[in-house]
Amino acid sequence: MWGGLFWLAFGIFIAYQGYDLGLGEAREPGSGFAIFWIGLLMAAFATSIVFGAIKNGSEDIASLWQGTRWAKVLLIIALLLIFGFLFERIGFVICSLVLLLVLMRVVDPVPWPTALIVSFGATFGIWYAMNKLLLIQLPNGWLSPWLG
């Protein structure tokens, strides 16, 4: 039911955005014409989901995460966001080394030697393949003087 309510609010928001953009008229539909109707359709489907959940009873949200390693999921999301914030400033090599080491030592631990070999191998392998072979520039950040 909570999912349905979220999408209901989202659908109404989108319909309003479409209305705001301008509906135009049937012979010359405006920029918001399709968005408005899609928003209303979304709200309609979401309403049917909410009613369905009320009629049939919906699952307790907490039960969806019972017995799972949900903290690790949150940790990965947090790591990806931090990676995004630091990626261009610090550079690909340092960021990916740290990310891989954290993933292999904290999220699902493997022995240190394996973690180090895989982290260094993958980081420098990807950097070389992208920057030198495919000529796709990854940010060098702090290591710019050495990596060129």
Add this chain to the structure above:
Amino acid sequence: MEIISALGHGFAVALQPINLMACFFGVFIGTLVGVLPGIGPVSAMALLLPVTLSSSPEAGIIMMAGIYYGSMYGGSTTSILVNIPGEAASVITCLDGHQMAKNGRAGPALGIAAMGSFVAGTFAIIALMLVAPMLASFAIAFGPPEYFSLMVLGLTVLAFLTQGSMAKSLLMACVGVTLGLVGIDQITAAPRLTFDRLELIDGVGLVPVVMGLFGIAEILANIEKSVNREVVASRIGSLWPTAQDWMHSKWAIVRGTILGFFLGVLPGGGAVISSFASYALERKLSKRPEMFGKGAIEGVAGPEAANNSAAGGAFIPLLTLGIPPNVVMALLLGAFIIHGIQPGPLLITQNPGIFWGIVASMYIGNIMLLILNMPLIGIWVQVLKVPYKLLFPLILMFCIVGVFSSGSAVFDVFVMTVFGLVGYLMRKFGYEPAPLVLAFVLGPMVENNMRKSLILSQGDFSIFVERPISLVCLLLAAAMLIMPLLPALRAKREAVALDQE
């Protein structure tokens, strides 16, 4: 005669060293992602989409196509040996394939899967070669109303066939269309749903959305539960099935091939649905239905043939109409667009080298796959033994690098992360990502064709029902929408969904 000379031209393109290498790389990566649980053809194609930028259109598209049909071969290996499907189309192969492996018959299971796939793949290419030019000449007469209705039908069929609630699938299709409309309006040039963010002016990128919803979400879903993979690889033995195995399998392969091809061609259909349909058909027709689930070889042969045939059939709507029938083809459409080529009725006449080059490369790719999956099966067994705790950090890293290199923008990494979380939550709450992604790609085309139709008809909505093809498509779409409301049909659809689960 004309087809043979065109095919000859295609082979001349496909046999150029760079295209041959692209084909091998594509089918190799396809087999690899098929074998590895946790990364499928969608993620792999999204990841490699930026790489195609630095190659010729022929090489890029041949490689992308190879990943798709290659993954259909590889998926069965994991299903048979580990009981975890390498990709969604091989889910059903787990049932009998893994039972055969546990009974010490992993070899014949792998063998029949590879040979059934080869037969079906070859049939699909021949059919593609014969059907596509005919359909393309027919589709030249299509106007905006026909395209609009055909795409609406495609989205409705996908929502209908997706497991679980149809309301949720349709809702996801609406969300996908909305996402597709973010950015500059193609007709009025007004920015839409950009919320004054410069990064959104060109719209939301396909690669970060797909990588998030499929790649990252899959990793998050796998990480939250610790799964032990046990590889049944000690007694693979001879890969060649016995005479009795062939007796049981030959008609299953034929039926799976034909069924898979037609389901693959249908908009919204695809390899996953065809493999389930084939399994259900074989169980119904079998003289020994009690063996299904206990190691019936026809339960491996039929679905594996069906998913490969469907993978070939799925190229037809994309190459002849320019409409991708499923998510994978939507990514292939992305590869075409990157190179400034518009697939559709004029592709065969305007870019014969690309069309016939793809067809010829599929013949070559199928032979490469047979070699990769029969004599070299041992390599894939070794790959399967790599623990997931080592694989997932690398997959995550490839996702980040792939997404960043697609647009050289760190914003895309954030988009991928957000969609990764959204995709994970969608799985939890029973929402399917496939209708969202297909609608995301089709959304701008649907809107564009609808607006063009209305401008053509001076605002008269009857233009959509006055044209016969458009009318038929809309009637079929309406039938799909009404069906779940009828109790008897709803029960049938729910049974199919449960079967898929």
